[in-house]
Amino acid sequence: MNGTNSPRVDDNELALLTDLYQLTMTQAYWKESMQERATFSLFFRKMPPNRRFMLACGQQHAAALLSRLRFGDEAIDRLAGTGLFDPGFLDWLGDWRFEGDIWALTEGTPVFANEPLLEVDAPIAHAQLLESLMMNLVQLETVLASKAVRLVMAARGRPVVDFGMRRMHGVDAAVRGVRAYRTAGLAGTSNVLGGLRHDLAINGTMAHSYILAHDDEREAFRAFARHYPGTTLLVDTHDTLEGVRKVIEIMRDEPKLGVKAIRLDSGDLGELAKGARALLDEAGHDDITIVASSGLDEHKIAALIEDGAPIDAFGVGTQMGVSADAPVIDLSYKLVEYAGTPRVKHSPGKINLPCRKQIYRQVDAQGRYVGDIIALRDESGISGEPLLRPLVRAGKLDDDEMARADDARERVTDAIERFPEDIRHLAEGESAYPVELSPGLERLQSRT
Amino acid sequence: MNGTNSPRVDDNELALLTDLYQLTMTQAYWKESMQERATFSLFFRKMPPNRRFMLACGQQHAAALLSRLRFGDEAIDRLAGTGLFDPGFLDWLGDWRFEGDIWALTEGTPVFANEPLLEVDAPIAHAQLLESLMMNLVQLETVLASKAVRLVMAARGRPVVDFGMRRMHGVDAAVRGVRAYRTAGLAGTSNVLGGLRHDLAINGTMAHSYILAHDDEREAFRAFARHYPGTTLLVDTHDTLEGVRKVIEIMRDEPKLGVKAIRLDSGDLGELAKGARALLDEAGHDDITIVASSGLDEHKIAALIEDGAPIDAFGVGTQMGVSADAPVIDLSYKLVEYAGTPRVKHSPGKINLPCRKQIYRQVDAQGRYVGDIIALRDESGISGEPLLRPLVRAGKLDDDEMARADDARERVTDAIERFPEDIRHLAEGESAYPVELSPGLERLQSRT
Numbered sequence: 092m093n094g095t096n097s098p099r100v101d102d103n104e105l106a107l108l109t110d111l112y113q114l115t116m117t118q119a120y121w122k123e124s125m126q127e128r129a130t131f132s133l134f135f136r137k138m139p140p141n142r143r144f145m146l147a148c149g150q151q152h153a154a155a156l157l158s159r160l161r162f163g164d165e166a167i168d169r170l171a172g173t174g175l176f177d178p179g180f181l182d183w184l185g186d187w188r189f190e191g192d193i194w195a196l197t198e199g200t201p202v203f204a205n206e207p208l209l210e211v212d213a214p215i216a217h218a219q220l221l222e223s224l225m226m227n228l229v230q231l232e233t234v235l236a237s238k239a240v241r242l243v244m245a246a247r248g249r250p251v252v253d254f255g256m257r258r259m260h261g262v263d264a265a266v267r268g269v270r271a272y273r274t275a276g277l278a279g280t281s282n283v284l285g286g287l288r289h290d291l292a293i294n295g296t297m298a299h300s301y302i303l304a305h306d307d308e309r310e311a312f313r314a315f316a317r318h319y320p321g322t323t324l325l326v327d328t329h330d331t332l333e334g335v336r337k338v339i340e341i342m343r344d345e346p347k348l349g350v351k352a353i354r355l356d357s358g359d360l361g362e363l364a365k366g367a368r369a370l371l372d373e374a375g376h377d378d379i380t381i382v383a384s385s386g387l388d389e390h391k392i393a394a395l396i397e398d399g400a401p402i403d404a405f406g407v408g409t410q411m412g413v414s415a416d417a418p419v420i421d422l423s424y425k426l427v428e429y430a431g432t433p434r435v436k437h438s439p440g441k442i443n444l445p446c447r448k449q450i451y452r453q454v455d456a457q458g459r460y461v462g463d464i465i466a467l468r469d470e471s472g473i474s475g476e477p478l479l480r481p482l483v484r485a486g487k488l489d490d491d492e493m494a495r496a497d498d499a500r501e502r503v504t505d506a507i508e509r510f511p512e513d514i515r516h517l518a519e520g521e522s523a524y525p526v527e528l529s530p531g532l533e534r535l536q537s538r539t
Numbered sequence: 540m541n542g543t544n545s546p547r548v549d550d551n552e553l554a555l556l557t558d559l560y561q562l563t564m565t566q567a568y569w570k571e572s573m574q575e576r577a578t579f580s581l582f583f584r585k586m587p588p589n590r591r592f593m594l595a596c597g598q599q600h601a602a603a604l605l606s607r608l609r610f611g612d613e614a615i616d617r618l619a620g621t622g623l624f625d626p627g628f629l630d631w632l633g634d635w636r637f638e639g640d641i642w643a644l645t646e647g648t649p650v651f652a653n654e655p656l657l658e659v660d661a662p663i664a665h666a667q668l669l670e671s672l673m674m675n676l677v678q679l680e681t682v683l684a685s686k687a688v689r690l691v692m693a694a695r696g697r698p699v700v701d702f703g704m705r706r707m708h709g710v711d712a713a714v715r716g717v718r719a720y721r722t723a724g725l726a727g728t729s730n731v732l733g734g735l736r737h738d739l740a741i742n743g744t745m746a747h748s749y750i751l752a753h754d755d756e757r758e759a760f761r762a763f764a765r766h767y768p769g770t771t772l773l774v775d776t777h778d779t780l781e782g783v784r785k786v787i788e789i790m791r792d793e794p795k796l797g798v799k800a801i802r803l804d805s806g807d808l809g810e811l812a813k814g815a816r817a818l819l820d821e822a823g824h825d826d827i828t829i830v831a832s833s834g835l836d837e838h839k840i841a842a843l844i845e846d847g848a849p850i851d852a853f854g855v856g857t858q859m860g861v862s863a864d865a866p867v868i869d870l871s872y873k874l875v876e877y878a879g880t881p882r883v884k885h886s887p888g889k890i891n892l893p894c895r896k897q898i899y900r901q902v903d904a905q906g907r908y909v910g911d912i913i914a915l916r917d918e919s920g921i922s923g924e925p926l927l928r929p930l931v932r933a934g935k936l937d938d939d940e941m942a943r944a945d946d947a948r949e950r951v952t953d954a955i956e957r958f959p960e961d962i963r964h965l966a967e968g969e970s971a972y973p974v975e976l977s978p979g980l981e982r983l984q985s986r987t
Contacts, residue, residue, distance in 0.1 A: 261709060
């Protein structure tokens, strides 16, 4: 098993991370000389029950990776070993480079059901080869960003920090997820590699084990604060308010330790924060802030704030790390056009929108978003801001679009605030924000 | 962004995938010369609401990786860049090799709340450095195996195949998850890299896009079956039973195509399977089997079988791929002993079991499991099969234990069948299977 216990997936193996049928269908297209251009649309059919919008994320990130996807020699050898593929096809696959176009929402754009997050226009085999990995990459970041932004909204300006690496689904989710968190507006992460890679501040406090390994809590606080002046001390190992008193004592003895914050990680966080705040203030430490963690989600954070709990920052892990109340979206990557003609599967009760499309976000005179129109991409006369932008052209990544994705974090808050207030509600329910079809798309859809 | 869009995490970066406090606490232990041995216990406090047992998975896999974890030069440089660490400590970290012991359940062992999945005994800094990544790795495989085994149980001997790669959380979950699926007894996967790496059969059918890209469904079937004699054809793109009739026609014209199966992927799967079966049988094709997919979970599979649906194999994706009804377990890695003395955090309403432990699984005369006893590891006089086995000793992996993990798949079904019937029920609820504390552990716990 030694060969397989590393979670490393090299770039030259990544093309094998696909569903087998993508490769067998691609070989079939190759054998049948089917090389016409196809359009595939990536979208989800319905909002998850606990989301009023999704924050599209991962499209630029995935496109950057997929536009340079290759089947390396070792990948080709392993496919040859399956006995399913002709040598001629494997030669073609070894030379394959993505030659198509990708139009995509910029990361950090709020998106609703049936709106394409991206569309791929390419010779059919090229578009098919991207499907499985594109879906995996875009879904992960979109699911995590869409959950994280709810925590940011709930905290109403107070910093929210990711503590969830240990309970995320594997190594890649833990690293790449931090990118989604950055876009969503988190203030920091405890995850060292994720923070370093994706340029989010790395934060850390201490664990109960550090306190327990010392015979005396006060000595543990003093030792840690001497190693790290200006640190955050975890006060709830034995008795929270006793812990706060010990922090006050070590600060009285050695003010230069400059303890910056205390952290509560169990019990009734609201009551304990009030008690801790009173003790700290009474001792003249109104500059020491209070960080709370322990099974928090957006509803608990909103309730704590509503209740006036004097908590200055929140650490969140488990619920956010897997987006526990909506860990998956029903993402589809559907063929919508081939050889210039619309193609849609007949699915009773399901909407399948044919052809290449554009989304127009309507803006009123005050700059507020008042509704989306999904239209045919080349349909004229539709007002509003077009949301799908060319990201890859003939296999080449657009550098400006990539740079826009890097700045996504700066635009998210503004974008969300321009929507009607009900998309920002945390309670279960649907937003009344209207998403409509254009006349052209409506006509085409009823025809196909 | 080009430097960071690959999901590759090299082995020499992997040590940075941790929470910052693990590194700051470790430096604090180093500065304080705290080198006594500590025991940390990995367990979960309560069963998720929809699980009657969890299938422990990933411990051997994680131990193999963690026993050779290193902070490479680049990792050390990046840590130096944070300004938090002393040069002397970074030298120590660069030379660090795990020197401790790990006792663990063999993968594929059913496990219940408060039972350790593994325990690490090591100088405290060593045990602390494993925490975050160990939790991430073990949780993922345990969560996925525990969901997958429910689908296997629901299918009552019919093959269950993983189609979920596209909706799993990132690259690592998609690859490593297949290992958990293999342990849980899945028959195959559509995931090429996952199947190749973790030795599970790779299966594939075709997508609606292939049918839609052809002008005629019958011609699409014929072309695909000629490329792949003995294949599975997807019959529901336009009208399922019409699709079945077309399969019968192409088989009448060219029997050597040897179509092996048809796949249903939408609509009322039970009714359509009955209709398809009748058409196939009437045409003399009782050897063509029926594969069903489309939003399946264990409850839908059980209901289809209960209803007599003539479905021979199931393809499952979304619900299984993220373990949607229980995507996370409340896994803890707690210090339980340091310098030879028990250490536990005081947590009202929570059980924290001190010291090194062993789990004994009691067997009756018929070989049935009748209850577990969690005991102190060196407590004598407890009958039953000891479940925690030495896997790493002084940093060295035990090859026999690793080999046992490779065979886990073969033991899972037998193990599950030896439990009382109620652990195999799929409905929400708790099993009455008793998990008790030994007299020695009970005494120690009430004392600490």
